[in-house]
Amino acid sequence: MEFFDFHHHKKNISFGIYNLDLNSVPTDIPYSIGIHPKAINIRTLEEQFQWIESTITENCIAIGECGLDSFAEADLKMQEDVFLRQITIANEIKKPVIIHCVRKFYEVISFKKYAEQPMIIHGFNKKESIAEDLLKNNFYLSFGKALLYNLSLQNTLRITPLDKIFLETDNDDFDIRDLYLKVAEIKAISPEDLHQQVLENLETIKNG
Ligand SMILES: [Zn+2]
Numbered sequence: 001m002e003f004f005d006f007h008h009h010k011k012n013i014s015f016g017i018y019n020l021d022l023n024s025v026p027t028d029i030p031y032s033i034g035i036h037p038k039a040i041n042i043r044t045l046e047e048q049f050q051w052i053e054s055t056i057t058e059n060c061i062a063i064g065e066c067g068l069d070s071f072a073e074a075d076l077k078m079q080e081d082v083f084l085r086q087i088t089i090a091n092e093i094k095k096p097v098i099i100h101c102v103r104k105f106y107e108v109i110s111f112k113k114y115a116e117q118p119m120i121i122h123g124f125n126k127k128e129s130i131a132e133d134l135l136k137n138n139f140y141l142s143f144g145k146a147l148l149y150n151l152s153l154q155n156t157l158r159i160t161p162l163d164k165i166f167l168e169t170d171n172d173d174f175d176i177r178d179l180y181l182k183v184a185e186i187k188a189i190s191p192e193d194l195h196q197q198v199l200e201n202l203e204t205i206k207n208g
Pocket of ligand 1: 007008009019065170171
């Protein structure tokens with residue numbers, strides 16, 4: 001049985017959402033497209049947006065990863081402008097937004113009001129209180145490798161409703177199956193039911 005990988009950077013995984021490299025051309029696997037806050041280049045920003053606009057095909061599942069990162073070179077105002085423009089594109093093409101966020105969760109929450117489509121925080125690995133605030137604001141949380149060993153994150157998972165969960169490998173090299181087994185154990189359901197639920201969540205975000 002193959003498990004769905006919500007966010008990854010590997011061309012050899014076909015059952016999941018491949019995050020397209022900047023300025024690259026999509027293959028026939030489902031993908032997301034966006035400008036990562038660390039990839040913002042002020043000199044070529046308009047070309048970056050043209051790339052997005054001209055690269056959206058029927059295999060495009062989501063806009064992203066995009067968002068805010070306190071370690072990115074671009075200043076926060078620039079990051080917010082670029083984030084908002086991508087939210088606007090997502091609204092226009094009716095696709096969900098996959099968010100990269102480092103230490104800017106409350107700023108990201110303040111952008112939720114502009115989004116007409118679902119927003120998913122990818123690689124979520126923070127404490128319960130931040131998860132609670134995100135969930136209250138209707139965000140989805142996608143968990144990765146850290147969940148396998150981070151006990152505090154496992155507690156965060158306990159309070160995250162099953163209909164708000166995605167699972168991903170991102171850049172990490174491990175088997176997504178191990179993550180499904182771990183989450184199934186913590187949530188006390190079968191891996192098959194968990195997978196079914198994740199696929200239903202995927203349908204929900206696709207339908208706005
Ligand atoms: Zn990623």
